[in-house]
Amino acid sequence: MEPRAVPLYPAECGDELLYRIWDVQYACQQLVAPDEPIPDRVETAAYLRSNPASERRWYWTVGDVDGFAEVSVTDGQSTAWLDLYVAPDARRRGAGRALLEAAAARAKEQGCKHLIGEYVEPGAAGFVRAVGAREGTDRLRYSVLRLPLRTGPVPDVPGYERVSWTGSAPEELLASYAQARNAINDAPHDDAVDEERYTPERVRDLEADAARRDRTGYVTVALDPTRTVVAYTEVQVARTAGASGFTGDTAVVAAHRRRGLALWIKDGCLRRLAAQRPDVTRVLTENDVTNAPMLAVNDRLGFVPSSVRTEAILDL
Template sequence: MSTLQITIAERELPENVDDTSESARLFREYVDLRNAISSEQTGGADDFSATYRESLGQAKGQTSERQHRLLAIHEGHVIGIGAVDVSLHELQAPAYADVGVHEGFRSRGVAAALLAEVDRLLHEEGRSATQTWVVHPPAPGPTRTAATGWGVVPADTPSVRFLERAGFALEQVERMSSLRLGAESPAMFERMRDTAAEKADGYSVRTWSGRTPDDELESLAQLHARMSTDVPAGALEVEPEQWDAKRLADYEQNALEHMQRQLLHAVAYDAHGAPVAFTLLSLGAGREVAFQEDTLVHADHRGHRLGALVKAANLLQLLEKHPERTRVTTWNAEENRHMLDVNEQLGFEAIGFEGAWQRREAAA
């Protein structure tokens, strides 16, 4: 196929998603294409789609990253999208980058043009290492094994060929798992919670929804910081994150107010009242799915079933406060066998795999 005539432009944020401005029209097309690509990668599921208002709110409320969003425009319409995110807190951390192209315009130079602009922005931002996470649908043929030795993705697919030509290496594979909620769920989660509590002598658990109480922010922020150092990362470059009460409060405000999410927390405390484990559920408005996000047990307190305890307690809170939710989706590194065991005991089943790809030097 011939190369298309396209224009690469950085997305402008409209005042609101419903106005008649050109920026609003292109913003809606950007969101539509992003959602379509996500649905294609996940077998037609719309669980990972975002509404126009959620997308605009997230972009306007972002305080932890500088986000660049790119549009590939052909004959006035968005046919490709790109992203570059750089942390405003960890100034040496790898950047996140991504490109995607409408299925009707692939193999015509659009992704390459987007990647060239991504590389220009990375150079401008002074970031060398780049990471991206890509959902890989099942496909026949050979597979590519992650550098960790755990998990594979199909090797002979357009996305893998593009990533490897661009200098990316598959560092890690994450398992996407789903839990169906049903009539048997309350009793199952109660048994899991009670069994875990027997092993967690001297610990207590507390749940709440919405914002973290002010008097908990600082201590919980320190647990959030450990997500960057204590979870399996394979050979992915990681800069230890610095969290404080304000950063955690800003993160929750963006989720609750700008992205229109509900947050459900479960936290375990030691005998001195210090938080030592937590888990978080995030719920988008008007959906049946909930997302199991960060879960962490402090390294000094492992071996007491605290991960199972907080997860079961939070799932019970979900059933009580949001009975309209029918399933929960989560992600875990394939080598994180302990947490996968916990999820499998709760009833999670694998539904897909996501590759964590890394390029250590941006193209010149």
């Protein structure tokens, strides 16, 4: 019998079922990037049960949780994002295709033009071609850092103030912080990828979602002399002991680039994290392989490349 993708509603599921989804994700990760941390079972269940107000998500499983797929769409965007996993011992039986067909149909219903995912292993390239998808221009280098930092502190950048917070952005910085986050749109990305649109409301929505998932955001920004945020970086960490850190974006507003701000704030953020959470010993980050400035920053801080992932795009 052909595999069938079945909709999953995490809010109605017990922990055991959601933990089995993590088992599939972990097994796939171990095949291609065993040195990279992933959120643990509890973090994964919390993620599946929580949803930012500005984002819509749908989930499917196939068989006895032999595979899992997630589609997410941010409000106002025409791009749908796909995560798809099939257990290593359940492959080549149609599970991946069944999940993809369900995901593509839902994305198309939402008016999306593209469904985008990424892959690591060479075998997945054949699957991408077989289902009519194409390789995008984006290739992402994932890298792992061991804390504490083994490099010396980065000197202050004259004319700027470095400010850090945990959790929610201070109200007096919220507007310029939200605006600065839009600088990430200057990073290399395929034409099929919609630009991000950050507003104070969306920032607060994402902060609330992290809190519901029992995660803490460690944020460091650079302020210009007018106390406007002109650069930012963030690491998200679950509150459970021994959790790993996962970087969000790091970006600098165009008029303030080439002054060392990205290195300065990321160094400060990671040192603060290590001081406040000595139990966190690994941090994962990702950058496009053509983003030479950020790759140089991460290399300087001690991040070690762990995998390269290729973007796959299904035009709907």
